[in-house]
Amino acid sequence: MEILTYALGALSPVNLGLALVGVAAGIIIGALPGLSATMAVAVLVPVTFGMAPESALIMLGAIYTGAIYGGSYSAILVNTPGTPSAIATTFDGFPMAKRGDGDLAVTLSTLASVAGGLIGVLALLTLAPLLAQVALSFGPVEYFWLAIFGLTLISALSEGSTLKGFIGAGFGLLLSTIGVAVVGGDTRYTFGSQVLLGGIETVSALIGLYCIPVLIDLVATPEAHLKVDGEQRGIRLREGLGLAWLGKFNLFRSASIGTLVAILPGAGGSIASLVSYSEARRASRQPQTFGKGNPQGVLATEAANNATVGGGFIPTLVLGIPGTPPDAVILGALLVQGFRTGPELFTTNASITYTFIAGLFLATCLLLPLGLLIGRYAFKSIITIPKALLVPTIAFMTVIGTYAIRNSISDVVIMLTLGVAGWLLNRYGFRPSPIVLGLILGPIAEQGFVQGFLMGRASGAMFTTFFGGPISLTIIALSVVSVFYPIVKERLARRRGDPGSRGSHKEASS
Amino acid sequence: MSNAMPKARVSRGEIRAACSARAEYLLPLLFIALGSLCLWQARDMSQLGAVFPVTIAAVMILASVLRLLQLTLHRVIDNVERHQDSTPRRVLLVVAMTGWALIMPWAGFLLAGLASFFFLMLIAQHKPWTPRRLLGHLMTGVVLVACFYGLFALLLNVPLPMGRWFMG
Numbered sequence: 001m002e003i004l005t006y007a008l009g010a011l012s013p014v015n016l017g018l019a020l021v022g023v024a025a026g027i028i029i030g031a032l033p034g035l036s037a038t039m040a041v042a043v044l045v046p047v048t049f050g051m052a053p054e055s056a057l058i059m060l061g062a063i064y065t066g067a068i069y070g071g072s073y074s075a076i077l078v079n080t081p082g083t084p085s086a087i088a089t090t091f092d093g094f095p096m097a098k099r100g101d102g103d104l105a106v107t108l109s110t111l112a113s114v115a116g117g118l119i120g121v122l123a124l125l126t127l128a129p130l131l132a133q134v135a136l137s138f139g140p141v142e143y144f145w146l147a148i149f150g151l152t153l154i155s156a157l158s159e160g161s162t163l164k165g166f167i168g169a170g171f172g173l174l175l176s177t178i179g180v181a182v183v184g185g186d187t188r189y190t191f192g193s194q195v196l197l198g199g200i201e202t203v204s205a206l207i208g209l210y211c212i213p214v215l216i217d218l219v220a221t222p223e224a225h226l227k228v229d230g231e232q233r234g235i236r237l238r239e240g241l242g243l244a245w246l247g248k249f250n251l252f253r254s255a256s257i258g259t260l261v262a263i264l265p266g267a268g269g270s271i272a273s274l275v276s277y278s279e280a281r282r283a284s285r286q287p288q289t290f291g292k293g294n295p296q297g298v299l300a301t302e303a304a305n306n307a308t309v310g311g312g313f314i315p316t317l318v319l320g321i322p323g324t325p326p327d328a329v330i331l332g333a334l335l336v337q338g339f340r341t342g343p344e345l346f347t348t349n350a351s352i353t354y355t356f357i358a359g360l361f362l363a364t365c366l367l368l369p370l371g372l373l374i375g376r377y378a379f380k381s382i383i384t385i386p387k388a389l390l391v392p393t394i395a396f397m398t399v400i401g402t403y404a405i406r407n408s409i410s411d412v413v414i415m416l417t418l419g420v421a422g423w424l425l426n427r428y429g430f431r432p433s434p435i436v437l438g439l440i441l442g443p444i445a446e447q448g449f450v451q452g453f454l455m456g457r458a459s460g461a462m463f464t465t466f467f468g469g470p471i472s473l474t475i476i477a478l479s480v481v482s483v484f485y486p487i488v489k490e491r492l493a494r495r496r497g498d499p500g501s502r503g504s505h506k507e508a509s510s
Numbered sequence: 511m512s513n514a515m516p517k518a519r520v521s522r523g524e525i526r527a528a529c530s531a532r533a534e535y536l537l538p539l540l541f542i543a544l545g546s547l548c549l550w551q552a553r554d555m556s557q558l559g560a561v562f563p564v565t566i567a568a569v570m571i572l573a574s575v576l577r578l579l580q581l582t583l584h585r586v587i588d589n590v591e592r593h594q595d596s597t598p599r600r601v602l603l604v605v606a607m608t609g610w611a612l613i614m615p616w617a618g619f620l621l622a623g624l625a626s627f628f629f630l631m632l633i634a635q636h637k638p639w640t641p642r643r644l645l646g647h648l649m650t651g652v653v654l655v656a657c658f659y660g661l662f663a664l665l666l667n668v669p670l671p672m673g674r675w676f677m678g
Contacts, residue, residue, distance in 0.1 A: 163577040167541050170570030174548055177563045186559025189551060212607075219603045220595030222636035388647055391634035392627040393654055395607060400623075400658055403614075404668045412611040420604055428537050429528030446562040453561055 006351045007358035010058060018051075018059040019359060023366045026066020027374050030082050031074055032397055036203055037067035037083055038325040039405070045333050053337040053352050058359030060333055064326045065117060065309050065363040068269065069371055072109040072302055077102055077226070077382045078394060080210040084202065084440055085269025085305035087433055088277040090210070092290065092297030097226050099293055103379050107240035108295050109302045110371035112251060115244070116303030117364035119255035120262070120310025124317075125357050129346070131311075132318035135263050140455070141466055144448025145475040146264065147441040150271040152479040153278050154437045161429065162483065168430045172438020173445065175200050182443050183450040195410040204402045204415040205439050209432040211398045212419020218391050225390060226383055235372050243295045250280050250296050251303045258304035262311025262323050269305040269324070270440055276304035278482060306367075310360060317345050317353065524585045531586040538574035538581075545571035602633045618673025620659060627651040 009015070029040040040063050048056030071082030076093035089109065096105040123131065138146070151169045178189045179199030190196040218225060244251060254276035261272035280300035281290040290297050312323030313330075320340075322328035339345065345353045385393070402415040422432050456462035467473065527534040548567040552560040610626035617625070631647055662668040 161577065161580075163573050163580065166573040167538070167570055167577065170566055170573060171541065171544070173566045174544070174563060174570065177566070181555075181559040184556050184558035186555045188555060188559060188563060189548065215607075216600045216603055217595070219599040219634045220597070386647070388631045388635040389650055389654075391603075392630035392651065395603075395610075395630050396623065396627060396654065396658060399607070399610060399614075399626075400619075400662055400670075403670075404662055404666065407669055409611055409615055409671070412614075413608070416604070416607055416611060425537075427529055428533050430537065449562050449565070450558055454558075 006354035007361075009054060009351070009355040010358035010362055015055055015058050015355075015359060016362070018055055019062040019363045019366055020370070022059040022062025023066040023363050023370050024374070026063040026068075027070035027073075027367075027370060028066075029063070030067030030070025031374075031378060032082065032401060036325075037064050037071075038329060040064075040067045041326045041329045045329060045336075048333060049336065053339070054355040054359070056333060056337065057330070057352070057356040058363070060330050061309075061356060061360045062363035062366070064330070065306070065360065065367065066370075067326075068306055068309055069110070069113040069117075069302070069367055070374075071305075072113070072298075073106065073375060073378045076105045076109060076298070077379060078211070079214050080394075081206065083269070083305075084206060084436070085273055085308065086301070087206075087270055087436060088273040088301040089298060089305075090433075091277065091301075092292070092294050095291070095293035096295065096298065100226070101293065102226055102383070103376070104236045104239060104243075104295065105298050106375035106379055107236045107372065108243060108298045110368060110375060111240050111244045112254075112299040112302035113306040113371065114364055114368050115251045116255040116258055116306040117309055117367065118361065119252070119303075120259045120307035121357060121361045121364060122310070123259045123307075124310040124313050124360070125354075128314045128318050131260075131263050131314050134260075135315045135319065135321065135323075137471060138264055139469075140448040140451035141469065142448070142471045142475065143264075144445050144452055144466075145472050145479070146271065147445035147448065149475050149479045149482070150274060150441050151434070151437055151445075152482050153271075153274045154434045162487070164430050165434045168425070168432075168434035169438040171430075172435035172440075173442045174438075175205070175435070176439045176442025177446065182447050195414075198406070200414060200418070200439065201402075201405055201411050202436075202440055203405055204411045205418050206436055207398050207402050208415035208418035209422035209436055211394065212416060213423040213426050213432070215391060215395055215398075216419075216423045218387060218394075222387075224383075225387065235376050237372070244299060247280075247296045247299045250283070250300055253279060253283075254300040254303040255307040258307030259311035259314075261304075262308035263314045264323070269308040270437065272304045272308050272311075273301040274437075276300045282485070306364070309364075313357075313360070524587055525581065526587055527589050529589060531588050534586050535578065535581055538577045541574040542571050545574070599633055603630065606630055606633060615671050616674050618676060619663075619670035620655065621673065622671075623655045623659070624652065627655055 010019075025044075026037070026040055030037060041060055044063060045060065048059055051059070068083060068085060071086035072089050072093065074080045074082040075086040075089040076097050079090050079094040081087045081090055093105045093109065096102060151173075154165065154169065174189075176199070178196055180187055180197060187197065257276040257279065258269070258272040261275060262269070277290075277297060277300050280296050281287050284290065284294070284296060286294070308324065312327045315321045315323045316327040316331050320331065322331050339349055339352060382390070398415065399412055402412045403409065405411060422435070425435070426432060452465050453462070456465035459465065461468075467476070525534070545567040548563055549571075552564050552567070555563075606626060606629045610622055613625075614622040628648070628651065631651060659670070663670045
């Protein structure tokens with residue numbers, strides 16, 4: 001009963017207004033490549049210092065929720081994930097938009113984000129202390145294997161040859177080692193350049209590898225960016241609801257995966273959406289349609305990445321360990337407001353905590369009307385804007401977005417270089433997703449690997465350190481399955497003479 | 511993407527190249543060279559700093575060698591269906607964006623942004639210009655640049671370059 005009273009506090013007109021503004025601002029910021037959820041939350045933290053603690057947290061949570069969802073717009077309409085967690089949304093979202101179903105893809109992404117977000121918040125409300133214990137059982141070696149699992153998934157899922165996926169992931173991992181080492185402090189692969197000392201900024205690389213190839217190809221042809229057939233409504237709610245109902249198990253499974261992955265600090269939405277995408281494809285009766293614009297692919301990734309919002313707050317609130325970078329900023333805001341994380345947040349400061357959780361719930365519900373409304377205009381703008389305006393506008397966003405991350409022109413030059421390299425590699429069958437994932441997961445993998453290496457050397461049992469733990473073995477087994485399952489399945493199908501079972505992402509022949 | 515996935519069926523024992531068959535062999539060789547360079551550079555690093563890049567470089571070289579083996583064991587055919595679009599426009603776009611990034615510290619964000627917006631507009635336009643269309647696009651460009659400038663410089667407090675030419 002007390003929880004309900006606290007939750008009702010979130011429904012005051014002021015909090016409602018702040019949640020509305022926060023969600024709308026988050027959606028717009030998340031949709032702009034280069035402006036991440038972390039940046040949105042970090043920039044607006046000082047604004048919230050003068051507010052009541054619960055109002056401040058509700059606004060920050062709303063911005064975060066909106067930004068994670070907003071990343072899907074650019075992923076679907078421009079093939080550029082607005083946030084790293086929307087990488088897998090490009091797989092089916094952009095092909096849907098290309099064939100004239102961009103409005104349906106945006107509608108599905110909205111429905112999935114709301115469903116995923118609600119499941120994540122529900123888990124935060126009911127299972128927080130229990131799930132937080134799971135996060136504690138993950139040591140450095142387990143994190144290393146988790147990062148490798150993410151990379152094997154992307155390599156196996158990416159278009160073309162699996163080996164090309166692995167080579168791309170290796171390239172991304174090597175790019176992540178440029179600069180000062182996370183463990184040991186060595187200066188690596190800078191070739192004497194001061195500019196490279198800080199390493200390659202992940203979001204700049206994301207913008208370069210996804211956005212610049214799109215621009216390069218946009219100017220090369222006179223055809224419209226997206227195919228538009230007949231009347232475009234902008235919102236296809238009834239059709240979207242029908243597809244979401246058909247994929248209800250997919251939605252629930254993806255949201256659960258998103259929540260579980262998010263409780264592991266640092267793992268983030270990119271792994272969550274990839275795992276859920278992989279599972280959706282594996283469980284589908286038509287896996288060959290994934291990657292070609294299957295609506296279930298969009299549902300899976302978007303449900304998973306919005307579930308990470310609630311899931312990521314579990315270790316943040318219970319253990320004081322931020323699950324994702326925006327959680328770290330919100331944790332800072334909590335500390336500024338005078339609250340300490342831990343069990344007392346659910347006892348002594350229960351009013352603040354439960355009001356905040358209710359605020360997240362409210363923000364997720366507000367995603368539905370706001371998301372559909374803003375999505376409708378985003379879609380209509382993309383299809384009606386002439387190419388001569390679309391190209392410079394996207395280019396402008398990429399340059400200013402990259403510059404704003406570290407106020408550095410060098411980052412813009414690196415972004416452009418990576419973009420051209422990405423376009424060339426893409427032309428030769430090396431997709432950007434494994435490279436970007438390698439870059440994102442590189443520091444996590446390296447930290448886990450080097451710490452595991454030190455532990456193994458100190459204990460004189462290197463093999464047991466890396467291959468001894470039950471969690472490590474489970475993740476290794478999952479990685480092996482993710483690589484070999486599609487190959488074995490394809491071989492079996494070929495033996496049965498069923499050509500339709502060929503994986504859509506597989507190379508023409510192997 | 512213009513390099514669309516091949517539509518025609520490929521028989522067993524054949525690999526359709528993403529681009530040309532020769533390039534299919536070239537890229538793994540380039541990655542082997544890159545991996546070797548990383549291994550060579552790692553000689554000067556401490557053991558802790560080198561262990562990860564050395565492992566990754568070795569795995570990347572192994573994957574590239576396996577890819578070459580795979581290509582050797584199959585017949586590689588050119589992808590004749592790939593699109594041949596305007597290369598000059600692509601090159602111009604990259605040159606314009608690089609020039610934009612390099613001139614921004616000198617000319618300032620606003621001037622460099624407006625000039626680049628104009629050039630990119632010309633590069634992306636395939637239809638002939640009419641005075642009305644040109645004026646409309648130019649005005650939209652000015653409004654967009656001003657809006658972005660306002661968002662970043664005023665609302666988000668991002669210190670955008672003012673331009674060394676104008677700072678004395």
